[in-house]
Amino acid sequence: MDPIQTEILDIFTRTKALLRGHFVLRSGLHSEYYFQCAQVCQHMGAVTRLTELLLKKVQTTPGIEFSTVLAPAMGGLVIGQEVARQANARFLFAQKENNVLVARRGFKFSPGEKVLIVEDVVTRGGRVVECLDIIRKGGGNPTAVAMLVDRSANTARFDVPAFSLLELSFPTYTADALPESLARLPVEKPGS
Numbered sequence: 001m002d003p004i005q006t007e008i009l010d011i012f013t014r015t016k017a018l019l020r021g022h023f024v025l026r027s028g029l030h031s032e033y034y035f036q037c038a039q040v041c042q043h044m045g046a047v048t049r050l051t052e053l054l055l056k057k058v059q060t061t062p063g064i065e066f067s068t069v070l071a072p073a074m075g076g077l078v079i080g081q082e083v084a085r086q087a088n089a090r091f092l093f094a095q096k097e098n099n100v101l102v103a104r105r106g107f108k109f110s111p112g113e114k115v116l117i118v119e120d121v122v123t124r125g126g127r128v129v130e131c132l133d134i135i136r137k138g139g140g141n142p143t144a145v146a147m148l149v150d151r152s153a154n155t156a157r158f159d160v161p162a163f164s165l166l167e168l169s170f171p172t173y174t175a176d177a178l179p180e181s182l183a184r185l186p187v188e189k190p191g192s
Contacts, residue, residue: 022187030178041120068109070093070135071094072101102134147165149168
């Protein structure tokens with residue numbers, strides 16, 4: 001593992017953001033590991049450093065520009081706002097309404113406005129896809145996705161470039177296909 005990946009993993013471990021047990025993910029899948037990014041987001045020094053590293057990946061890629069950041073609530077809020085702050089960009093967030101992400105609170109996009117989507121952890125990418133749709137329906141132009149952790153094992157694909165700080169894919173299971181060792185552990189649903 002390269003030194004930057006080691007540093008990132010150390011931040012998650014040190015802040016107790018990487019948990020081990022039996023978890024039901026937001027996707028409904030079960031896993032032995034869970035990224036509780038809310039833990040790392042308590043430590044603003046860690047948030048600042050993770051954002052610096054994430055922004056460097058985005059901003060050093062030719063052709064990626066943005067003036068606005070959109071993050072899905074709740075998971076993407078802290079990191080999305082810090083990305084916007086460091087990039088001197090406008091910050092918006094999407095929230096659930098009738099179990100669907102929407103832009104509320106009067107948030108609007110200018111025609112063609114270049115928007116970066118920022119998320120904490122992506123497993124299947126559903127919230128990112130909802131954000132892409134919000135931006136396009138609102139007249140904006142999604143230019144890229146930036147995430148702290150991609151745990152999709154390269155299955156979450158988007159029609160814009162995607163950047164992640166850490167790519168870790170732990171096995172996930174449906175409820176009816178749990179390995180015995182995992183099934184024996186008490187189930188936790190920590191939320192996102």
